[in-house]
Amino acid sequence: MEYVIRPVRAGEWRAARELRLVALRDPAAPLAYLETYEDAVAQPEEFWRGRAERAAHGTTVLQFVAEAGEGGRWDGSVVVLVEEAGALDFFGEAVERRQAQLVAVFVRPEARGSGVADALFSAAVEWAFGLDGVTRVRLYVHEDNRRAEGFYRKFGFVRTGGAVPHPGDPSKVEREMELKRL
Template identity: 50%
Template structure:
């Protein structure tokens, strides 16, 4: 089987929308994503067009990378958001240096366990380093052991930072990061 890993194009918003909605229907979506299927499905097409344009090939603040299966079907994705030093992140934490933030990691169940996620991570890290990131981080739910094992496998380590989840009192997420070599 051959897969193609690449950045999306702005006009591919319908495919980006479809893959996101599939991700939000995954059995562990409640641990993996801060958005629900119902909330995402309610967004108008203009939202998906803007989202795709803002993370398409050539954008410098974000990049959505996808894996296409042998038949051209989108079977995996991740997005890298660039965060600038001196700003604050979505949770109100200060950003101390330029970094990438990996979000929206998803691979269709039938394509897991074959190394595809690792290839997506390699592409995301390569893009972040090319944008001048000094480190790349991600946030993972404290109860999502499967994802934590994967992130460690691809070189990410816990930083000790815990992010409380306002929408789920008593629950939190953990920051994992990798430094530029």
Template identity: 50%
Template sequence: MNYQVRSLRVDEWPRAKALRLEALRDPVASIAFMETYEAAAGRPDSFWRERAERSAEGASGAQQIIAEGPDGEWVGTVTVLMEKPGSTDWAGMPVERLQGHLVGVYVQPGHRGIGLTEVLFDAGLEWAWSQGAERVRLLVHEDNARALRAYRKAGFTETGVTTTLGPDKGERELELAVERPESDG
């Protein structure tokens, strides 16, 4: 697999915007993402620049990881949000410990099934662990069978927690099945 997986840089916001808009046109976007293509496409460039600033290389509260194909085209992404104990997450769920939350997972159809999701997750997990995360989790719509298979293949297991994020938004929580790596020292 000849892909470069790395953190987003702030000045790459136009490419991040284009990849997000592409993801929102995926056939399962209505159950995979919490926004519509129309809403995202209508946002001003300032929104996309600020989003990149909050999740680019060096940011501490979030990190967007991108995958570049051999030709330099961006073919996949995942964002890791760090959530602090005592707060509530973007979905209104209570946060009990420092954790990473994987969101915005997308891989172009022509690059699926080759392990790229796992490689993106590995980069996101490495960053989350380096931020002191005690666990990493994600939410997935109960009808998104393709995503459920990919997340299970990557080592995530269901926690038994479910939430409803509006009409037709029954979401299952999954977390990483392995423990955080021990630090040296």
């Protein structure tokens, strides 16, 4: 299948909501997301509209989607957060330099192994490294999410040695991985 990899548009909140709810039903969701299906499905329309609007602007956050053909179903997504030096990151840690962080990674089970994840990551990383001052892209992966870590390694991400407690289970950790611009 041919996919169109592109940024989400502000008015596409319904498709963004649908894909997010599918992601939160995935068996790996408790390892991969800090949000539950029950919490997400209870959010009002305004929440989803605002989320899509913010993810479409491309200044501090940009969401890429894998659309099955022009106007088709979304089969995957990744969100890029731009973190400024001196600010706090997604986990509340101080950011030392301008960087990008990939979050909310998801590919529908039936599209896995098709190259969708590679295409999404390529678009996200290319966009991030095109931003002024960004020399690394990072992400966090739950210590038990071996499938995801395997993909990240294959793409070129390496562990930094950094880790933070998983917010849902402080006895587990989220390992930091990064990809540096050559």
